[in-house]
Amino acid sequence: MSRVTLSRYLIEQTRSNNTPADLRFLIEVVARACKEISHAVSKGALGGVLGSAESENIQGEVQKKLDVLSNEILLEANEWGGHLAGMASEEMDNAYQIPGKYPKGAYLLVFDPLDGSSNIDVNVSVGTIFSVLRCPNQCFSQNDSLGEEAFLQPGTEQVAAGYAIYGPQTMLILTLGHGVMGFTLDRELGSFVLTHEHLQVPQSTAEFAINMSNQRHWEEPVKRYVGELLAGKEGPLGKNYNMRWIASMVADVHRILTRGGIFMYPRDARDPSMPGKLRLMYEANPMSMIIEQAGGAATTGTQRILDIQPSSLHQRVPVFLGSKEEVERVTGYHQA
Ligand code: AHM
Ligand code: MG
Secondary structure, eight states, rough: OOOOHHHHHHHHHHHHOOOOOOHHHHHHHHHHHHHHHHHHHHHGGGGGGOOOEEOOTOOOOOOEEHHHHHHHHHHHHSSSSSSSSEEETTSSSOOEEETTOOOOSEEEEEEEEEGGGGGGGTTOOEEEEEEEEEEEGGGGSSSSOOOOOGGOOOGGGEEEEEEEESSSSSEEESSSSSSSEEEEEEETEEEEEEOOSSHHHHHHHHEOOOOOOGGBBBBBHHHHHHHHHGGGGGGOOOOOOEEESSSSSSHHHHHHHOOOEEEEEBBBBSOTTTTOBBIIIIIIIHHHHHHHTHHHHHESSBBBBBGGOOSSSTBOOOOOEEEEHHHHHHHHHHHH
């Protein structure tokens, strides 16, 4: 049986769903960058890439060497091809300008170059998350620099979203708005091969993911919901639930995409200026598009994540995503 590579899948998408050629090229370049990041991650101490870069990002988080390297790999891979009007990343304060010597294109690329940074040095799965938007009002034809406003579009405007997971296998999960496909990196061939077609999140689940150590800081609806999960068969939900927390959103979401579950990073009272930990533009939005495309749901507890009008590039939001029944239940508790 012939194997469907990412390139072939994308060409077939152009034929069946009119995926534009420049979007196809963009996805191929992102995938190539992810292969390079996968290679660097897998070298670990042998590549001298572990440990801190001794710098901080705009959110005051210490950057790891691999955070910085992954960011550079994505920028360098994507800046010259002529398909982008600009980029933005967790690791950069402001929008990245396409250097003047290269042509500009119709799309904006937003990414978390290496998600799950706390797991880098302990050899646990990490990943790259990305989101593709159209540049509004032909902003690519202007000579002046690209401002943050161009990126501030609700998640419903995403034309593509995906993540690469660097685990026992490297996989690329992709949606172009026509379902969710999973590709596994064949290291001998050097190509991503379609191995998981039309991934679907089971509607119901008995597995949840949350950092329980923050329990005392949560809001009432979350305390109530998690309390009911923990009460198990004897509680109001009448069944036992299992818990997993990897602390790499990519790995937690990947598990949910594979066998169901609910992922939660709620707002908490630790820092009132921060409505949750995860960032809307390059974590919550792409993951929400993937989960919705796979038949799941994603809310802040009070609102569908994809409907949020962003107010800034690094905005944070509470996140509840995964199997529909459970996401709807905890969202309902916020309305009660
Ligand atoms: P990062 O982008 O700096 O790695 O932070 C995001 C990560 C998510 O991958 C994960 O779900 C969460 O932070 C874990 O947070 P905590 O350490 O509070 O459990
Ligand atoms: Mg992250």
